Amino acid sequence: MAYSEKVMEHYTNPRNVGTLNKDSKSVGTGLVGAPECGDVMRLQIEVNEDNIITDAKFKTFGCGSAIASSSLATEWLKGKTVDEALAIDNMDIVEELALPPVKIHCSVLAEDAIKSAINDYRVKNGLEPIELPKSHH
Amino acid sequence: MELPIYLDNNATTPLDPRVLEAMLPYFTSKFGNAASRNHAFGWVAEEGVDYAREQVAKLIGCTEKEIIFTSGATEADNLGIKGVFEMYQDKGNHIITATTEHKAVLDTCKHLEKLGAKVTYLKVKEDGLVDLQELEAAMTEQTILVTIMYGNNEIGVVQPIKEISAIAHKYGALFMTDATQAVGKIPVDVNADGIDLMAFSAHKMYGPKGVGALYVRRKNPRVKVTAQLDGGGHERGMRSGTLNVPGIVGLGKACELCRLEMDEEAKRLSALRDKLESSLNEMEESYVNGNVEHRLPHVANISFKYVEGEGLMMAMKDLAVSSGSACTSASLEPSYVLKSLGLSDDLAHSSIRFGLGRFTTEEEIDYAIENTKKAVNHLRNLSPLWEMFKEGIDLSKIEWAEH
Numbered sequence: 001m002a003y004s005e006k007v008m009e010h011y012t013n014p015r016n017v018g019t020l021n022k023d024s025k026s027v028g029t030g031l032v033g034a035p036e037c038g039d040v041m042r043l044q045i046e047v048n049e050d051n052i053i054t055d056a057k058f059k060t061f062g063c064g065s066a067i068a069s070s071s072l073a074t075e076w077l078k079g080k081t082v083d084e085a086l087a088i089d090n091m092d093i094v095e096e097l098a099l100p101p102v103k104i105h106c107s108v109l110a111e112d113a114i115k116s117a118i119n120d121y122r123v124k125n126g127l128e129p130i131e132l133p134k135s136h137h
Numbered sequence: 138m139e140l141p142i143y144l145d146n147n148a149t150t151p152l153d154p155r156v157l158e159a160m161l162p163y164f165t166s167k168f169g170n171a172a173s174r175n176h177a178f179g180w181v182a183e184e185g186v187d188y189a190r191e192q193v194a195k196l197i198g199c200t201e202k203e204i205i206f207t208s209g210a211t212e213a214d215n216l217g218i219k220g221v222f223e224m225y226q227d228k229g230n231h232i233i234t235a236t237t238e239h240k241a242v243l244d245t246c247k248h249l250e251k252l253g254a255k256v257t258y259l260k261v262k263e264d265g266l267v268d269l270q271e272l273e274a275a276m277t278e279q280t281i282l283v284t285i286m287y288g289n290n291e292i293g294v295v296q297p298i299k300e301i302s303a304i305a306h307k308y309g310a311l312f313m314t315d316a317t318q319a320v321g322k323i324p325v326d327v328n329a330d331g332i333d334l335m336a337f338s339a340h341k342m343y344g345p346k347g348v349g350a351l352y353v354r355r356k357n358p359r360v361k362v363t364a365q366l367d368g369g370g371h372e373r374g375m376r377s378g379t380l381n382v383p384g385i386v387g388l389g390k391a392c393e394l395c396r397l398e399m400d401e402e403a404k405r406l407s408a409l410r411d412k413l414e415s416s417l418n419e420m421e422e423s424y425v426n427g428n429v430e431h432r433l434p435h436v437a438n439i440s441f442k443y444v445e446g447e448g449l450m451m452a453m454k455d456l457a458v459s460s461g462s463a464c465t466s467a468s469l470e471p472s473y474v475l476k477s478l479g480l481s482d483d484l485a486h487s488s489i490r491f492g493l494g495r496f497t498t499e500e501e502i503d504y505a506i507e508n509t510k511k512a513v514n515h516l517r518n519l520s521p522l523w524e525m526f527k528e529g530i531d532l533s534k535i536e537w538a539e540h
Binding site for chain 2: 060
């Protein structure tokens with residue numbers, strides 16, 4: 001299976017690789033997937049007082065499409081409000097990266113990672129966690 | 138040195154130019170049907186086939202009459218297993234095989250289960266070898282066939298074939314082996330090894346695709362298989378269908394070259410493989426899969442913990458290798474062979490198979506070592522698991538959201 005140019009581009013030059021301080025109150029961390037399944041994503045966001053995501057970082061264990069999906073997600077997250085971030089749909093990622101059907105689960109994982117990071121942030125700051133959609137797998 | 142570098146010789150091998158040269162006339166001037174008995178076109182084609190049969194027989198130590206040409210090893214596996222099951226129904230219905238076999242064997246056995254066969258799938262030990270005591274314990278009076286592969290396609294381990302065939306024979310069963318990865322690479326002798334049926338293929342030994350053979354013993358005992366294709370009764374009635382003359386000529390030539398060059402080639406390739414393996418094994422958290430003493434000379438299967446195989450292969454873009462990891466929504470299951478060794482799923486997902494071949498050079502191996510190391514490091518920098526490992530976090534204690 002050939003990868004799209006955009007997947008290759010994100011894979012070769014991944015954006016925002018790294019780690020934020022997971023103990024900081026302004027940081028939300030999402031860790032989704034499982035090593036047994038061949039993909040694990042860790043996505044982190046840093047949120048300021050105006051509810052705007054000022055920074056996003058990721059690390060991913062997985063195939064090229066999983067790495068590209070999380071790289072793209074961090075790029076999109078920066079500058080968005082938390083509510084705007086919640087609206088990111090996995091199909092947006094599929095479209096942007098031209099993922100083939102067998103790789104759609106990578107985008108689902110990225111969406112899960114975003115939502116899980118937001119929830120971590122919300123809980124840390126005394127807010128109710130939003131209801132997460134059931135795992136798509 | 139040309140890029141990309143081909144290191145997937147267990148999937149298929151390039152055609153040796155000398156094999157191509159031998160084949161070419163049989164596409165054009167010598168195009169006859171080997172079954173045409175009444176004119177020179179047929180005789181010339183038949184001569185080509187007869188000569189190839191000798192070349193094949195010589196490589197594995199049998200007689201020409203014991204070679205049945207097929208379209209490849211998959212067909213030979215099907216013919217051998219199904220053919221024995223049908224032919225020896227009166228004797229019993231039990232077949233023994235192993236969980237690490239190729240799908241051509243496993244799926245054929247599964248098919249026969251629907252038709253009334255009882256199949257035992259032996260587990261293998263951690264190093265990939267069959268446990269002889271378990272095999273012996275599984276033998277019954279109903280056992281008609283034991284079929285265990287010679288060398289494994291994913292990890293390269295070579296089974297104790299002599300011991301396995303002796304156990305099969307002790308209980309009156311036939312012994313078959315899928316030797317697709319072994320024939321032409323290491324010495325295989327059907328008499329010394331006690332083999333009754335053996336499947337193999339041309340394209341794994343620098344011959345063409347679409348041709349292979351089933352060895353069927355004719356003496357001590359005389360083995361019979363029921364044909365799986367009805368038609369003109371070619372190949373002593375066991376495999377109908379006009380012979381693929383150029384392909385068969387190619388298989389013959391490939392066998393001859395392997396017979397003449399095997400010793401030297403095996404020495405050269407195992408030295409290169411060992412170089413590759415020991416260099417990569419120097420990296421932290423890398424593990425060689427399978428028994429390292431009893432194995433084919435040209436295969437290395439290594440798991441690089443905390444990186445995923447498919448992602449890793451993408452970073453090794455100048456290297457054509459394969460991985461035991463499948464990351465598709467259809468199959469998140471990693472290699473069943475690696476799992477049979479007791480490897481955890483995450484290590485199986487992290488595996489890369491390097492398959493060296495006749496045309497692999499030392500320069501290519503040096504490049505492969507550097508390229509692989511770089512790729513592993515690149516991906517570990519991206520890996521949350523690597524970071525956790527480095528922080529001393531026990532990954533097995535984390536509650537993962539299985540999906």
